[in-house]
Amino acid sequence: MDKTISFTLKVWRQRSPKEKGCFKSYQMKDIPTDTSFLEMLDILNEDLINKGEEPIVFDHDCREGICGMCSLYVNGHPHGPATGATTCQLYMRRFKDGDTITVEPWRSAGFPVIRDLMVDRSAFDKIMQAGGYTSINVGGVPDANAIPISKEKADLAMDAASCIGCGACVAACKNGSAMLFVSAKVSQLALLPQGQVEAARRAKSMLHKMDELGFGNCTNTRACEAECPKCVSISNIARLNREFIAAKLKD
Amino acid sequence: MATIDSKIPEGPLAEKWSNYKAHQKLVNPANKRKLDIIVVGSGLAGASAAATLGDLGFKVKCFCIQDSPRRAHSIAAQGGINAAKNYQNDGDSVYRLFYDTIKGGDYRSREANVYRLAEVSNNIIDQCVAQGVPFAREYGGTLANRSFGGAQVSRTFYARGQTGQQLLLGAYSALSYQVKQGNVELFTRCEMLDLVLIKDEEGKQRARGIIYRDLVTGEIKRCSAHAVVIGTGGYGNTYFLSTNAMGCNGSAAMQCYRKGAWFANPAFAQIHPTCIPVHGDKQSKLTLMSESLRNDGRIWVPKKLEDAKKLQSGELNPNDIPDEDRDFYLERRYPAFGNLVPRDVASRAAKERCDKGYGVNNTGLAVFLDFKYAIQRLGKDVVADKYGNLFDMYEEITDVNPYENPMMIFPAIHYTMGGIWVDYELETSIPGLFAIGECNFSDHGANRLGASALMQGLADGYFVLPYTIQNYLADQIQVPRFSTDRPEFEEAEKSVKEKIAKIMSIGGTRSVDSIHKELGHIMWEYVGMGRTEESLKTALKKLDDIEKVYWKELRVPGVPSTLNVELEKALRLLDFIEIGKLMAYDGLNREESCGGHFREEHQTPEGEALRHDDKFSYVACWEFKGEGKAPELLKEPLNYEFIKVQTRNYKN
Numbered sequence A: 001m002d003k004t005i006s007f008t009l010k011v012w013r014q015r016s017p018k019e020k021g022c023f024k025s026y027q028m029k030d031i032p033t034d035t036s037f038l039e040m041l042d043i044l045n046e047d048l049i050n051k052g053e054e055p056i057v058f059d060h061d062c063r064e065g066i067c068g069m070c071s072l073y074v075n076g077h078p079h080g081p082a083t084g085a086t087t088c089q090l091y092m093r094r095f096k097d098g099d100t101i102t103v104e105p106w107r108s109a110g111f112p113v114i115r116d117l118m119v120d121r122s123a124f125d126k127i128m129q130a131g132g133y134t135s136i137n138v139g140g141v142p143d144a145n146a147i148p149i150s151k152e153k154a155d156l157a158m159d160a161a162s163c164i165g166c167g168a169c170v171a172a173c174k175n176g177s178a179m180l181f182v183s184a185k186v187s188q189l190a191l192l193p194q195g196q197v198e199a200a201r202r203a204k205s206m207l208h209k210m211d212e213l214g215f216g217n218c219t220n221t222r223a224c225e226a227e228c229p230k231c232v233s234i235s236n237i238a239r240l241n242r243e244f245i246a247a248k249l250k251d
Numbered sequence B: 001m002a003t004i005d006s007k008i009p010e011g012p013l014a015e016k017w018s019n020y021k022a023h024q025k026l027v028n029p030a031n032k033r034k035l036d037i038i039v040v041g042s043g044l045a046g047a048s049a050a051a052t053l054g055d056l057g058f059k060v061k062c063f064c065i066q067d068s069p070r071r072a073h074s075i076a077a078q079g080g081i082n083a084a085k086n087y088q089n090d091g092d093s094v095y096r097l098f099y100d101t102i103k104g105g106d107y108r109s110r111e112a113n114v115y116r117l118a119e120v121s122n123n124i125i126d127q128c129v130a131q132g133v134p135f136a137r138e139y140g141g142t143l144a145n146r147s148f149g150g151a152q153v154s155r156t157f158y159a160r161g162q163t164g165q166q167l168l169l170g171a172y173s174a175l176s177y178q179v180k181q182g183n184v185e186l187f188t189r190c191e192m193l194d195l196v197l198i199k200d201e202e203g204k205q206r207a208r209g210i211i212y213r214d215l216v217t218g219e220i221k222r223c224s225a226h227a228v229v230i231g232t233g234g235y236g237n238t239y240f241l242s243t244n245a246m247g248c249n250g251s252a253a254m255q256c257y258r259k260g261a262w263f264a265n266p267a268f269a270q271i272h273p274t275c276i277p278v279h280g281d282k283q284s285k286l287t288l289m290s291e292s293l294r295n296d297g298r299i300w301v302p303k304k305l306e307d308a309k310k311l312q313s314g315e316l317n318p319n320d321i322p323d324e325d326r327d328f329y330l331e332r333r334y335p336a337f338g339n340l341v342p343r344d345v346a347s348r349a350a351k352e353r354c355d356k357g358y359g360v361n362n363t364g365l366a367v368f369l370d371f372k373y374a375i376q377r378l379g380k381d382v383v384a385d386k387y388g389n390l391f392d393m394y395e396e397i398t399d400v401n402p403y404e405n406p407m408m409i410f411p412a413i414h415y416t417m418g419g420i421w422v423d424y425e426l427e428t429s430i431p432g433l434f435a436i437g438e439c440n441f442s443d444h445g446a447n448r449l450g451a452s453a454l455m456q457g458l459a460d461g462y463f464v465l466p467y468t469i470q471n472y473l474a475d476q477i478q479v480p481r482f483s484t485d486r487p488e489f490e491e492a493e494k495s496v497k498e499k500i501a502k503i504m505s506i507g508g509t510r511s512v513d514s515i516h517k518e519l520g521h522i523m524w525e526y527v528g529m530g531r532t533e534e535s536l537k538t539a540l541k542k543l544d545d546i547e548k549v550y551w552k553e554l555r556v557p558g559v560p561s562t563l564n565v566e567l568e569k570a571l572r573l574l575d576f577i578e579i580g581k582l583m584a585y586d587g588l589n590r591e592e593s594c595g596g597h598f599r600e601e602h603q604t605p606e607g608e609a610l611r612h613d614d615k616f617s618y619v620a621c622w623e624f625k626g627e628g629k630a631p632e633l634l635k636e637p638l639n640y641e642f643i644k645v646q647t648r649n650y651k652n
Helices: A037-050 A124-127 A153-163 A168-172 A181-192 A200-214 A223-227 A233-251 B013-023 B043-055 B094-105 B111-131 B163-181 B251-258 B291-294 B305-313 B329-333 B342-356 B372-378 B380-398 B455-476 B485-504 B512-525 B533-553 B565-588
Strands: A004-013 A022-032 A100-104 A114-117 B038-039 B059-063 B185-186 B190-199 B205-214 B220-224 B227-230 B269-275 B298-302 B367-370 B407-416 B433-435 B617-623 B631-637
Touching: A022 A037, A037 B512, A114 B220, A124 A181, A153 A181, A153 B190, A153 B291, A168 A181, A168 A223, A181 A200, A200 A233, B013 B111, B013 B342, B013 B455, B038 B043, B038 B205, B043 B059, B043 B163, B043 B455, B059 B190, B094 B111, B094 B433, B111 B163, B111 B455, B163 B185, B163 B251, B163 B455, B190 B220, B190 B251, B190 B485, B205 B227, B205 B407, B205 B485, B220 B485, B227 B251, B227 B305, B227 B455, B251 B433, B251 B565, B269 B291, B269 B342, B298 B329, B298 B342, B329 B342, B342 B367, B342 B407, B372 B380, B433 B455, B485 B565, B512 B533, B512 B565, B533 B565, B565 B617
Parallel strands: A004 A100, B038 B059, B038 B227, B059 B185, B227 B433
Antiparallel strands: A004 A022, B190 B205, B205 B220, B269 B407, B298 B367, B367 B407, B617 B631
């Protein structure tokens, strides 16, 4: 027989951005420990629907830790207690019988709540549109091997590029800063010759957009790095700052 | 029966695409600005197409159901992307990539399409590098490659185990650039609910717009354009449990089908051999373990039935079974390819063993993938270096340490080769409607090779559609923009609203998921890895029953005029039931085994797939004939002019 646990779930319910939200408690009985956290919510939602109530709304999609859609603040941590994992990769065996588990949405000025646990992260798209690309057209590019890139640089760029855009860094930051997100994209492209061409412009415009959208500033608390499900390093923020200062000095 | 014109250009295989481009019609820059294109979907195909069309100067509207284009399920592709660069000097060429793909597809795809795919594969790699995609590199600074199933060369480019993510983020970057330029408008959290057709002066119906639902506000809205492109992925979630993301669905394709677009080869679904087995009835999806694991893992089940029984009841530890009592059945059956046979072959072999009672977990539906031998040969560190992240993922999900115990795996639905029929120009049977990526049927025949899905999505989006759509739009430059107040939009919106009202008023007691799970069981049981005439006929009956259950017992809480996730799922489920029927009809018609479609009546004495080229060398196109009516079959013959059609052999 599989091991099961029973526990109390406190979930943030909020009808719309403008309405006031509150916690609601649900008693969860005999949940198998090999159930994922989101499957546990599926079970609860099935119960709610069967009672004729509206299910809890939360974002989720791939359920394998890569799409960046899931975004739950579990027991005070973005994506819950596991390190280097998204909410969908969290399994109930990490919790104990009799626990009280608190589930909230991302809380940040930059991410308004849409309903319950679902937030609006379109600000990240807007930051990307401000410069998170190389300004090239399709076709007319050189052969892929024309410009050699050292393995070390390519690996560092890949480390930065592993960001899934979930927003955990913003949710973890006391200032609600999006610096880890911005720096990951700026670093990835600044490390590669293809992105270096417009590195200065990119750093300035992405940071400017981040400020404009109401995200806070970085005060090096490193909470973002600790909570990032992909372990993106804050050394990227240092790199972003270098790019930014260099760009400003040229102005 | 009307002959189907797939518009294959004249000339030798290697010159067809060049000839096409040299003679096709183009649209000049001033006119491009006057033409609107709707792109539905923002995965590799949709995002690359929207970005490229925007870059050319068309006015593009790109729709996705997620909160950002970057979430599309292309992001989850792990292994890599094929290209015929021959950077390894190991004998690769455009022709060889073309040949491997046709053969891998069990000779059920078009020569000209596949050749073009191989031809543009190299451009994709160049483009992605220019975008800043951090592909793996060698110490010398050049790009690294690895091998995948069904090929004798190393042609797969990769970015760790996250190639799909990096390629999609590249396309998303390009898309973001075009949004900034003002050429693309994004519609996120918006779901297409119908296709709108408008008759032209000659009475020809053309795709001119869509009806969509704003998933946040629940509003039903309209959007018009000169052409509509759908790149909305596959329909694997018909089975409920699959490696697809929760939101993946076949609804956009079905809306087009109901408006007259043919659905081609729906029975061709790929079952991936290495997924984590089902562990309980609360499970929501299946997790893929990369094909690369089969490079070093050995697949086995016990030789003795009594050992299997003890494993199933938990009395025996697999490590206590000596080597001589282990049946490495892939190595036994396919000495030449061993554990690296193509996906369809590996999946069927696992099913065969489990059907005979040799399954190794409590459900009897699992086989071992053992790294003991690789660890003995290479050392734990080397294995950890190669597969560490996959091992961690496996342990997190199953609570079993794969360094010490063999992994348990089982096949799961992963990809659908079938889809909306398109001609060489990627245009469907509805003028002005195009289908790209997994959503169309075009390039993979009856089985897709690893690392070819990313290649096809990006080929369609960056390098094929942006040319071929101009051949259509060149005739449309005089057509003014359409008002969404037209009666065609009025009528389409009305029927969408009526359908929603009907669903909301069922007032039953069952959730969408509970019915969807039942559908999944029917599909897996009767339209799964092994199909028979009897099972497919049973499926059709049971699918009719489940449709009745849907209309009687479904309960969707809340109201439609606001965010309502259950309503979204209810709408998609209705289409999944319809797709299930199409799959069963197609499977019933295709009385042969090929690729992912295995009819148990048609196998060789050794249990291998047996094709009947004399009767079934065609694309089965299904035409909608009205609700509740059987679809009509049209055939597009497959003529192989340039290669010799053979029986696939992975034994020697």
